[in-house]
Amino acid sequence: MDIVINISSGLCLFVGSFLCLSGGVGMLRFPDFYTRMHAAGVTDTLGSAMILIGLMIISTGFLVFIKLVMILLLGMLIGPTTSHVLAKAALHNGLEPQLGHEDADNKETTSSNP
Amino acid sequence: MLMGLFNHWVVIALMMIGLYIVIAHGNLIKKIVGLTLFQTSVFIFYISMAKVNGGTAPILADDIIQYSNPLPHVLILTAIVVGIATTALALSLVVRIKETYGSIEEENIQDQDNQTFEQSNSQKDSKQEKQA
Amino acid sequence: MIAHLPALQVHLPVLQVIIPLMAAPICLILKRAHPVWLFALITSGLAFVISVLLLQQVMTSGVISYELGGWQAPWGIEYRIDKLNAFVLLIITSISTIVLFAAQTSIEKEIPKSKHTFFYILYLLSLTGMLGIVATGDAFNVFVFLEISSLSAYALIAMGKDRRALWAAYQYLIMGTIGATFILIGIGLMYQMTGTLNMEDLSQRLPEVAQTRTVFTAFAFVIVGVCLKLALFPLHLWLPNAYAYAPSIVTAFFAATATKVAIYLLIRFTFTIFGLSFSFTTIPLQTLFMALGLAGIFIASTSAIYQKNIKLLFAYSSIAQIGYMIVGFSISSVTGLTATLLHMFNHALMKSAIFLALGAVMYRLGNVQLSSFHGLGRQMPFTMAAIVIGGLSLIGVPLTVGFVSKWYLLLALLEQGWWPVAVLILLGSVLAVIYVWRLVEVAYFKEPLSDQVPVKEAPMFFIIPIWTLIIANIYFGIDTRLSVQVAQAAAMSLFGVTP
């Protein structure tokens, strides 16, 4: 039983870590604020969730479990709200998104930040 | 020696950054941000100071023997409350400054003050001339 | 009455702080401005009675130590009252009570009706903070009380009618917070070195580690922090506007008490906690403070001469007066410290009277620009006479309190053979003559402006407290026994000299 718990937890944690790392990388690689926001979204949702679920699996007490659930719920509530508010503020204050050309598809995108 | 006082260096760096913001920025909100940073650096200093080698966070639990020194934590809890009160008060002042001056830039505000000062002076002067 | 209740007698040190603290939320319940004013006045009066009893007790039976919550001194928080504390407590509570007497009338025209209750609450909190700073024997507690008094001070200043009050309050907030945080750092470093926050304990343990760099750093932080609060030149920039644009009552209260509390802290930290030998022999504090004090006297007095807003004028004068106290302090002799302590008391009497009188002018005229004072000597004879006597006291004319402190200051300087400084001090008084006389001339020798509506003398609620203070000004200038005796005793005990 312990092994099942450990393995499933480890798996969750691994996936979560990978997603979070990916999010971080995306923050660096994406060309403008709006695209970076999507990268951050990855980490906020599934990344956090996987890590917290991983922890829930190995958690010992009921209260600990509940608290982890709480953190998860808070994250889910807060994440989109901040993203939305941030994007809205950025757009309203005149930050133009860089847009790709639909016809160019994968081949070409607009010039990006180094 | 450098590593032994690692926490000090961090604290000093944060403190200097905070002070720099307070002094260098004309935007009142940014000044408050700097001030908060400055205060927070001191909180960190206290907390890092409380660390006892081998001791864990001073949250009571059954199977733990050695804790870090809880006193600075307690003190800093108080200080944080004070800090929040300060920040809140400062922000509310800024709101009212914005309402009355229409700006939160130090330069603008001072310009306006100087103007009203000169105006009132010239008014008084003209009064005196009339009197004479 | 309280004196006859031995059970309460023991708790006087903590009651001194707790009573105004508890009174603040009660004000919230009372809600309406008039009963709140009465209640605040009674509270402050009670605090005054307590401080008198404490002074009596200290003078007869020595230091009082009170352990809060029954924890013994180094661990629990100790309230410790010696002669110095009792003296400063007396200054604060007496001025607070007298000033509060005029508060209701004064704020009627300066603060919107809806905020009156909050005004008294903040006032009481500010009083609590100051009393706490002085009463406590715990270094960290000092920080907490300092922030209580400062925060309420910022809010009180921001209540001023002029919009510049907001800007002044903001600036004061920034500077004050930096100052308080510096003190906090210093206290933290001291704690790191000694493992205690109790002042008495600190003073025992600091000498062992006195030669470390950490203690030097701690000392530097504390001193700079206190000097910011003190508005010692060149850290005084926040003060003039804060005093000038705050409601008159607030100015009268703070001008008389806030800087005194800061001076108290300076003395407490240098003399008691770090110790005389550390503060004055290992560090060139003497030269530094002497120079800063003198620079403050001259620069602030000169600035005062050019002010057209009279509150601003006397605010600059306050900075200059702080300079005198600092010079006395920097002499680091019993006489010098006596001079500083005396001047603390005396300056509180002068400035509260002057600023209250300016509050009366504000009440009648709505502003305190120099041009509004034309012919005021005849229209508001009692108010203007009070300002003149207060001004004479600032100059240091004999038979006013100002003379007594100046006398001791000169004596202390001559003891050290510092003639040039003595001359400079006296030249500073000449500057005071100039800035006081600019006002006197306008008030007594200019005809009222043609478009100025004739005004009546200020209401009794102003005249009574103003003249109480003015009479005290003269009384303590003639009967110096109480003030000199207490100041001297406090100074001696700080130097460890037995009388």
Added chain:
Amino acid sequence: MKRHTFNLFLTLTAFWLLNSGHYSALMLLLGLASIVFVLIITKRMDVVDQESIPLYLTPNIFGYYLWLIKEIIYANIVVVKHIWRGQKSICPALKKIKISQTTDMGKVIYANSITLTPGTVAIDLIDDEILVHALHFRDIEFLEGSEMDRRICLLERK
């Protein structure tokens, strides 16, 4: 109004009990005191309004949640792919899309769902249009006339 206050009280109480871990009388009393304090403040601030907790959606919403989780997982994989394949794989787009929800609650759920799924962010909500920014224009195409819209409409209908 009163019902909402009561709900808030229950939520706060649960929050306190689950977080505290100390159930001595003193602690419980302190907890009660703070809850009451919060309630007073919220009352004064007048924030307990009609919005409150949309409990009336409960029957169908869990089904929707399950579907949404699936979508989120899928979207995450897509975005992670974009991240590792680099900038050339993306083609950001900004577009207004029509929505068919009628209630405020429905619109908000839709907008939040868009934001919650990686790759798309709802920026603004004006009448019956949502301004969406996406990592790839195909994501927006997917949203237009998609399943999500339909499912939320179902929720609304109840």
Added chain:
Amino acid sequence: MNLSLELMLQLAIVVPFLAVVAILVTGHNPNLREGVTIAACLILIYLVVNLYQGLALGATISVLWWELLPGLTISFNIEPLGILFALIASFLWLVTTCYAIGYMRSHQEKNQTRFYLCFALAISAVMAIAFAANLFTLFVFYEVLTLSTYPLVTHAGTEKAQKGGRVYLGILLSTSIVFFLLAIVSTWFVAGTLDFKLGGIFSADVDKTLAGILLVLFVFGIGKAAIMPFHRWLPAAMVAPTPVSALLHAVAVVKAGVFTILKVCIFIFGLDLLSVLPTTQFLLYLAGASVLLASLVAMRQDNLKARLAYSTVSQLGYITLGALLATPSGVIGSSMHIVIHAFGKITLFFCAGAILVTLHKSKISEMRGIGRQMPLTMLAFFIASLSIIGVPPAGGTWSKWFLMMGTIETEQWVLMVILMLSTLLNIAYLLPISFHAFFPDLIPNKNQPNKCSNKAATSINKQPAIGITEAPLPSLIAIVITTLGCLILFIYPQPLFELATAVLTNRE
């Protein structure tokens, strides 16, 4: 009345002060107000004369009012110099009040209540200065005197009056704060006491340099003595009404200054110490320079009051010089000159005021020929001039004689020459005034060839038959009394001389 001398001493200070209150109360009724003043004057004279007799009988009185700090007291006693000063001040208060009643009423001055009130306050301070038993008491009332005379100087309330008041107050307060107070604190610090004691309070082994510096501080600090370069307040105070000028220049203020200098020289330093201090010589020359320069400046003044003011600066220099000579002759000369100059100068000012009130003239160049209109006034002016110059038949002869003796005794030949030169200058700037008044056409005025004087001259020529128009009666009476004083002091100087001699011999 059987009042003890102690009580009388205190009453002498309190009576003028009570007069202040009474004047305040009766301010609305001028007759009553001035009646109160005169009554107070008479009572004061009675008290002081009694004290004088008491002293003559060998009584020693001392009164302690208050101990401010341990050893620092407000206390009073009597000694010849103080009595001398009190006598002259109380007597001249009466005379000046008489004069002021005439002057102020005919001039229709505003704020007369404030005038009489401050006047009485000033006299109260003067009494306290005269009887001060220590330097601290003296200092306190010295400052009170400054402050109470300030409203008198600025009485007119004009911009010019304010400017004058500013200089007056500025110099007197500044010098007293910066130098005098410092000197007092230092004296207290060095000697441990401030009580006046014949022969000085410093111990024999006191550091001579330090004591020398202290002496300089005292002489500079006592700005009321108007030693150059701190004399500017005196001419500046010219803007005041004439009775005030009389008070400032003859009775209260300047005499308080030189009186204080004498007190300090005799009772703080002692003549023995004074004569060996390194700075005494410097100060003597300074006083000498003051005498000479002020006389020279006086000659150039066309405004009569300004000329008299500079004359006062010069005459005060005599008194300071006499004190610093540190010989009995010098001290006697100085003491007598306090009185004699008071009578002389007050007469001159009264005359100047009378001319202003009746003829509305303040410039000397306009005063040619006025002897025909105001013969009595100009005669008085002439006699008073003689007294100031120091020639018979006026009292000035005696004091100048003793001062000259002092310079000879101490072999200060330079100073002796200065005194003689100054006498010549006195003649040059004082006598022509009365001379031209009576003989306008004898010598054409070459010094003032400007249009103004020509106009004045022609205006006189146009209205030759204007007749005798003397000053108001009360003023005239005052002038006559003080002029008689000048003459009597020449004929019968014995009591004054005895009193002055007793200054150095009186033992408590």
Added chain:
Amino acid sequence: MIIAATLAIFVAMILAIIRGIAGPTLYDRILAVNMFGTKTVLLISLLGFVMGRPEFLDIAIVYALINFISVICVLRYSDTNEFKHTPDEKESTDKEC
């Protein structure tokens, strides 16, 4: 695995900081700070398990709330001119922030 996850989160936080420093716009920085905050919550939770002190979860909850509030606060303030992002001002804004 927990330790590995902790390290991964740590790395992600560093990446966020790099973006926060690099900017270039103010919103990038806010985003980075927000992400740093959410990762901190995870880090605290993980550390609690690493150190055997699950009590740290309380702190994580508090931190999550504070992070939310602070971002909202900063954005509330975005009405002021300081936040107006126009291409012309981009250079100066970059320096300012």
